[in-house]
Amino acid sequence: MNKKIVFALVLMGLLAISAANAQNSLILNNNNDDSMFQVSLMQAFMHGEYDGVITVGDLKKHGDLGLGTFEGVNGEMIVLDGVVYQAAADGSINVMNDNEKIPFATVTKFDEDGKIENINANNFNDLTSQLNKEIEKYGTNNMYVIKIKGDFSNITVRSVEKQEKPYKEFTDVAAVDQKVFNHTDQTGTLVAVYFPEYMKELNMHGWHLHFLSDDKTKGGHVLGFNGFKGTGQIDEIHDFNMILPTDDSFKTMNFTENMTSKINSVE
Missing domain, CATH: 1.20.5 (Single alpha-helices involved in coiled-coils or other helix-helix interfaces)
Structure with missing residues (x-):
């Protein structure tokens, strides 16, 4: 040739x-x-698995929007625009350094797939009902992260004091060490994460919301609010990746208990 x-x-x-x-x-x-990245299981966290699995620096490689907590349940985590914030138990907001460890978190690299214009919600349940109607347009068997920006007449958030070993279950932590804050006339962002019903053994089914004010002085896990007006950006997620703890307590943990009622009681 x-x-x-x-x-x-x-x-x-x-x-x-x-x-x-x-x-x-x-x-x-x-x-x-277009992937949801999760650190550990919600069920393991509920059982008291609070030791760090990865660092903040590692988490930021997997997503720029999401929520979670820090080692020992040291406050609530809000990941917004690539920055990892801590809503601490004293009510302060802190930017966390890359060496901080994380026992549980859910993040994604935010990619807008749709918008929600002119949201008017009387309260938490009203908002989540509207969000459910929105995701029905895409399919309720997908995962979603929605960035919701706007104004609140008032909003109630919580954080949690850092725990020491031996760790107790999170229902007991929330009953004793939860700190609740009510804020009026706030402008800020809700990070709303949704998991479908069939994934309830990995995370909680439905909506999980964390809040951060625009001035970065207030935030936490959302317990309720009244009077919201704003807009939303939807990211529809089709891929799921998870990293699990490697310690002995996780390896021998009993996951036969149905944790749904316990999860709902603290959400």
């Missing part, structure tokens, strides 16, 4: 391989941008 023909065939083959690799790389990158 002519050497020029052989060279041309080899070159064509290399170009085809390169194009295929580029396409596969693009697909993988798209999947990563």
Whole structure:
């Protein structure tokens, strides 16, 4: 065979391989941008699994929007625009350094798939009912993260004091060490995470909301509010990745108990 023909065939083959690799790389990158990344199980957290699994620095590689907590349940986590904030038990808001450890969190690389204009919600249940109607347009069997910005007549949030070993279950923590704050006339952002019913063994079914004020002085896990007006940006999620604890307590933990009622009681 002519050497020029052989060279041309080899070159064509290399170009085809390169194009295929580029396409596969693009697909993988798209999947990563449309993925929910979770640290540990909600059920393990409810049982008292509060030791850190990864660091804040590692978490930021997997997402720029989400929620969670810090080692020992040291306050509530709000991840917004790539910054990891702590709503501490004393009511303060802190930017956490990359070395802080995380026992539980859920984040995504936010990619807007839709908008919700002119939200008017009387209270928490009114808002989540409206959000349910919105995601019905996409499919309630997907996961969602919604960034909701606007004004609140008042909003009630909580944080939790850092726990020391031996850790107690989170229902007991919430009963004793929960700190509740009520704020009036607030402008800020809700980070709303949704998991479908069939994933309730991994996380809580439905909506989990954390709040951060625009001036970065108030925030926490949302217990309730009255009078909200604002807008929302929806990210529809189709991919799920999770990292689990490696300590002995997790390896031997009993997950046969139905934790739904306990989860609902603290949400």
